[in-house]
Amino acid sequence: MATPVFEEFDPASDCDCPGCAHWRSVLPFSRAGRHPAARRAVIVAAAASAALGAGHVAPAFAAPQVPPGPGVSAGSEVATPQGPRARLHGRSGPPIEPASEVRAPQTTRAEIITRAKKWVDAKVPYSMEAYWSDGYRQDCSGYVSMAWGLPGNEWTGTLGQFGERVSKEELQPGDILLFHNPQNPERGSHVVIFGGWKDYTHTSYLAYEQRPPRARRKDTPYAYWNQSNRYVPYRYKGLKEDAAAGPDKPKPPAAATPYPGAAYFGPGANNKYVTQLGQMLIARGAGPFYTLGPGPRWSDADRRATGAFQLAQGWKGAEARGLPGPLTWELLASGEGKDIAAVEAPDPQVPSSHGVPGYPGRAMFRPGASNPYVTQLGEQLVKKGFDKYYTAEPGPAWDEEDRRNVEGFQRSQGWRGGAADGVPGPETWRRLFS
Secondary structure, three states: OOOOOOOOOOOOOOOOOHHHHHHHHHOOOOOOOOOHHHHHHHHHHHHHHHHHOOOOOOOOOOOOOOOOOOOOOHHHOOOOOOOOOEOOOHHHOOOOOOHHHOOOOOEOHHHHHHHHHHHHHHOOEOOOOOEOOOOOEOOHHHHHHHHHOOOOEOOOOOHHHHEEEOOHHHOOOOOEEEEOOOOOOOOOOEEEEEEEEOOOOOOEEEEEEEEOOEEEEEEEEOOOOOOHHHOEEEEEOOEOOOOOOOOOOOOOOOOOOOOOOHHHOOOOOEOHHHHHHHHHHHHHHHHHHOOOOOOOEOOHHHHHHHHHHHHHOOOOHHHHOOOOOHHHHHHHHHOOOOOOOOOOOOOOOOOOHHHOOOOOOHHHHOOOOEOHHHHHHHHHHHHHOOOOOOOOOOOOEOOHHHHHHHHHHHHHOOOOHHHHOOOOOHHHHHHHHO
């Protein structure tokens, strides 16, 4: 009697059951957290092996269909199938010309990133057949076509015609990293939008991409999680200078300094980059926020000024929380983006809430609250290692996951009872951000 073979399998990466969502968040590259169906397959295989007796060969388990790239866990290998070139909204849209004849519409880096963020905020689901309300196909190449503002849906085989190749050192927000696989073009290719370096080492960057299960922005190793040596940087040919950055616009100081990383900013930071940030902000209209010249110690004036600049770009929520990311720094350093509109100087006699820098008040963390401080709190909890209950990236809506993670931090401080209720007070905030 032939030995039966059972296949152990993982579910599709876009499975939204609570179990899969939990394991994707907690152990994104681990194969320990499996869908119940996969575990049942293992149990059936084990039972069959025992029934066959010791004289038979143990059942073999099928390998994953797509082998991971060198040094990359299989958990990071996600298929990103894409459709071919198509008109907007599919068949109902206007016809498109050959890619070689399409003129690249003009746009700015800030506009590219703003459009990319819209899909991330809307959690646009991945699909190689469906079209979003703006007419673009909901796959990786359709996402880049939308962000670049192209007149139709391109694919990885034609996107390179709308850009020019650049080096790794020349990459700036709004550029792309393109992998077109001629051996399997529709299912073996991918493209992401470069959002800026995470720090001066240039080993990781912020990527905007459309991949299962939905559009996302994520810290990503250069050039990508897998097939890294096959991704090619491109810059959009239709880039234009931002209207706010004319020839008479004063250049900010030390414009060539690369983004040092998020760790250099926020409560407790004290370094030269905080000073440089303040100088660049003042050059863009943030002078009224500072009663004294910018200095190396992070202050509420830096947070408010940074937030004002981010709001001037049209960003909202977590994107305008007052902490500079790679794109904020890039726009300030390059002189691009929009200046801060005329503002009234904040009253220097009004201290931060409860005397703790940056603490917004307990009202920001009530049931139903939604604001950038909740995101800021969640990101700091993750940084400190108190993210046990998050099943997704922290967001602006206060929920039970936030409360339980705060409670875990409070208990780590030795607090009990009402002192560890999961709602951050000024002392919790001070210790968490110190």
